[in-house]
Amino acid sequence: MNAFDGMITGFQVALSWEGILFVLIGVIVGTLIGMMPGLGPISAIAIMIPITYGMDPAPALVMMAGVYYGAVFGGSTSSILLNAPGISGTVATAFDGYPMAQQGKAGKALAIAAIASFFGGTVSVIMLMLLAPALSSVAISFGPPAYFALMLMGLTAISSLSEGSTIKAMIAAVAGVMVVTIGIDPQTGTQRFTFGNVNLFDGFDFLIIALGLFAIAEVCMLVLNRKNRSLSDDQKLGSLKVTRADLKEMSGPMTRQSFVGFILGVLPGAGATIASFISYIFEKRISKNPEEFGKGSIKGLAAPESSNNAATSGAFVPLLSLGIPGSGTTAVMLGAFLVLGVQPGPLLMTDRPEIFWGIIASMYLGNIFLLILNLPLIPYLAKILSIPRPLLISLVIMFSLIGVYSISFNVFDLYMLLVFGALGFAMRVFSFPAPPFILAFILGGMMEQAFRQSMTISNGNLAIFVDSPLPLSLILIAFFSLVIPGLLKWRSRRKLAKM
Amino acid sequence: MKKTIFTTILAASALVFAGCNSEEAANENTGESGAFEPSKNIEMVAPAGAGGGWDTTAREVARVFGETGIVEKNMTVINKEGGGGAIAWAYIHGQDDSPYNLFVSSPPLMFVPLNGQSEYGHEDFTPLANMIADYGAFAVSADSEWEDLNDLFDQMKEDPESVTVVGTSSPGSMDHMQFVRIAKAAGVDPKKIKYVSDQDGGALTSVLNGSVDVFSTGVGEVVEQVRAGNIKVLGVTAEERMEGEILSDFPTAIEQGIDESFINWRGFFGPPNMDQAAVDYYEEKFKELSESEEFAEVRKKYGWNEMYLNSEEYEEFLNNEYKEIEVLLEEIGLGN
Structure with missing residues (x-):
């Protein structure tokens, strides 16, 4: 069956009344759960599993898929409005989305996020449809050395994630790498920095750190600076209108980062979180005005969202x-x-084409539904900002706690949220940037594991990283992305000196 | 008015989430007249997150118990994730002698404490019944030159550095030790086995792209890949040939002249000091469940093998397994 016949089969499933209904249910549930700080697709899907017992697998899975991408779609809302990432994939969204909301452009920021999400979702579904069978070979092309090189490439971006002191950014990044080593080391089974406490054996969930460093720290800042925040309601919402110029500005990042995001999503282990960071950094690196990033740049918002x-x-x-x-x-x-009796795998496409193509086809529909659902909601969502501040602050704290508790129903995690909240607050006060910490935390763990896996495989021979073209080229990119900006700076300084 | 809609939705969902996790802390003992009959809902803990093997087993068992009416009271499955099970085990251990707190477990209940990652092990709990047996499989890329386990082990004896084994659990846990156990029986030096752990979903891809050589995992994980012709299975750890399409093609280690096997058992336990009357009750109920047609359907759906053991048989089986694993771990320099 070629992709065209497949899509016809798929649309028959997706466009049946059952298909439409369950896509709709899925994306509504997904968006709502995604909007809540901390509650992400994992909780959403886990809750839906018992509901699908006994359902026909095709509509049930179409719904589950809807919950998943719906949650990612909705996850940007609380990142933008409250600096409290809805899901781990929208941490980078807060970098420019939250400043925009602070400048009284909340409505616009939400609209840009929705459009970028829709664009990214739709472009990638087209790629999924055309390339899914072919791309499975991309997914398996990455071995441990290539993963190491990829993570290294990501880490070189730390300096571009921060304003001001590079030293402080590096200190934050090192702290992030240190925190990720806490827990049982997968390669030896040894406990590292757990103090024998069973709650630390698995290390920290990413959300605990993201919500602590962003949401809780932000709440502390709000309490501290309450005097200088008295925008009128109108300013808070701002105009919803995305102008033609805005669209033009975001079209470049959206197009590029839809591809980058899709490819990183294909790689097992990389996923939406790493993709959004890398896309953000990518756009900042190639931007003519990198200094706008982090201060409410449209590009900086559109890139991670698509x-x-x-x-x-x-x-x-x-x-x-x-x-x-x-x-x-x-x-x-x-x-x-x-649970539904469907085994995903290389034969799914031939054994159960209605499921394979049905899910893909339903994603077109789901993305359209999401856009239609989200755009009219924006004025109401943005009004969250006009909730009286004490109430809003309490809500953010409450939802951060619920989100963290829902990860593994462990009270210990709640204390850790407060610890990271305090750390985040201290970092703000002493102007250490949080993004390098977060990035190092995400990439550092995988990088270490991939490095050690490679070392075991090669019996300790470092040549494994340069022996094959894929890791070698990634390492070269990492190297040049570190060196070139330095060289450019040096050259421009020399020019200045000559003048 | 409208601005409160979102808040209301948030609050409502918060309640739902809070409700999902209400725990029954109360501990009361019925069974005055000798026979035990539950008088309230039974809590079944899956010591891992949603979607995994423990979770699926617990949910299917609870569902079939309810649908068949074998157990009249409701069984609520809750997930207690963390520490490879250690968090759930510590929690159950705190429910001393409660007949309303069951949990599902499998060999990690031995591996995790033996690796010093849990304070509590199988001997700290009351075994009720084993339900399922699963087996390990050793798979290689379809174009590998090895045709059977002996080819692989011969090369490992000759040049142990040239072969890397990958699994999803950490060293000293299941994927590693099932391989060590069979390889050792074939004469491979267990200390020289190179094992890498990949817990981010890359284990199978690393075998497919040739980064590593052997994938040590459960049979259920490889069937689809074998069907698609991506990998081949050199051997499985079952004692006899398994039944079923594809599964029956997998040669056992024993068939290949390696006299060793490994069972990935899965069964149910209660807290320490559970009353004998309650143990008798559950043992009987699990037996009824295991023999029911409805549960046979479940086993078929997931490719699980029947392996019912009552409380006493289970305990003996576990103690024997424990001794073997302990010796093996010591030999490769892991464990306590």
Whole structure:
């Protein structure tokens, strides 16, 4: 069956009344859960699993998929409005989305996020449709050395994630790497920095750190600076209108980062979080005005938003075509497939074409629904900002606590949220940037594991990283991205000196 | 008015989430007249997150118990994730002698404490019944030159550095030790086995792209890949040939002259000091469940094998397994 016949089969499923209904239910549930700080697709899918018992697998899985990308779609809302990431994939969204909201452009920021999400989602579904079978080979092309090189490439971007002191950015990044080593080391089974406390054996969930460093720290700042914040309601919402110039500005990042996000989503282990960071950094690096990033740049908002949604579709490639869950969320999705008696894998496309293509086709529909649902909601969502501040602050704290508790129903995690909140607050006060900490935390763990896996495989020979073209080229990119900006700076300084 | 809609939705969902996790802390003992009959809902803990093997087993068992009416009271499954099970085990251990707190477990209940990652192990709990057996599989890329386990082990004896094994659990846990156990029986030096752990979903891809050589995992994980012709299975750890399409093609290690096997058992336990009357009750109920047609359907759906053991048989089986694993771990320099 070629992609065209497949899509016809798929649309028959997606456009049946059952298909439409369950896509709609899925995306509504997904967006709502995604909007809540901390509650992400994993909780959403886990809750839906018992509901699908006994359902016909095709509509049930179409719904589950809707919950997943719906949550990523909705996840930007609280990042933008409250600096409290809705899901881990929208941490980077807050970098420019929150400043925009602070400048009284909340409505516009939400609209840009929705458009970028829709664009990323749709472009990636087209790629998924045309390339899913072919891309399964991309998904397996990355071995441990290539993963190491990829993470290294990501880490070189730390300096570009921060304003001001590079030293402080580096200190924050080192702290992030240190925190990620806490827990049982997968390569030896040894406990590292756990003090024998069973609650630390798995290390920290990313959300605890993201919500602590962003949401809780932000709340502390709000309490501290309450005097200088008295915008009128109108200013808070701002105009919803995305002008033609805005669209033009975001078209470049959206297009580029939809591809980048999709490819990173295809790689098991990378996923929406890493994709959104890399896309953000990518755009900042190539931008003519990198200094605008972090201060409410439209590009800085559109890039991670199109990327994380594209990565979500990308994650379906290894899941559907190889049966490999590339992330925690897709692992739960895999569980949902199995409960419904469907085994994702290389044969899904031929054995159950209605499911394989049905899910893909439903994603077109789902993305359209999401856009239609989200755009009219924006004025109401943006009004959250006019909730009296004490109430708003309490709500953010409450939802951060609920979100963290729902990760593994462990009270210990709540204390850790407060610890990271305090750390985040201290970092703000002493102007250490939080993004390098977060980035190092995400990439550092995988980088270390990939490095050590490579070393075991090669019996300690470092040549494994330059022996094959894929890791070698990634390492070269990492190297040049570190060196070139320095060289450019040096050259321009020399020019200045000559003048 | 409208601005409160979102807040209301948030608050409502918050309540739902809070409700999902209400725990029954109360501990009361019925069974005055000798026979135990539950008088309230039974809590079943899956010591891991949603979607995994423990979770699926617990949910299916609770569902079939309810649908068949074998157990009249409701069984609520809750997930207690963390520390590879250690968090859930510590929690259950705190429910001393409660007949209303069950949990599902499998070999990690031995591996995790033996690796010093849990204070509590199987001997700290009351075994109720084993339900399922699963087996390990050793798979290689379809174009590998090895045709059976002996080819692989011969190369490992000759040049142990040239072969890397990958699994999803950490060293000293299941994927590693099932391989060590079979390889050692074939004469491979267990200390020289190179094992890498990949917990981010990359284990299978690393075998497919040739970064590593052997994938040590459960049979259920490889069937689809074998069907698609991506990998081949050199051997499985079952004692006899398994039944079922594809599964029956997998040669056992024993068939290949390696006299060793490994069972990935899965069963149910209660807290320490559970009353004998309650143990008798559950043992009987699990037996009924295991023999029911409805549960046979479940086993078929997930490719699980039947392996019912009552409380006493289970305990003996576990103690024997424990001794073997302990010796093996010591030999490769892991464990306590």
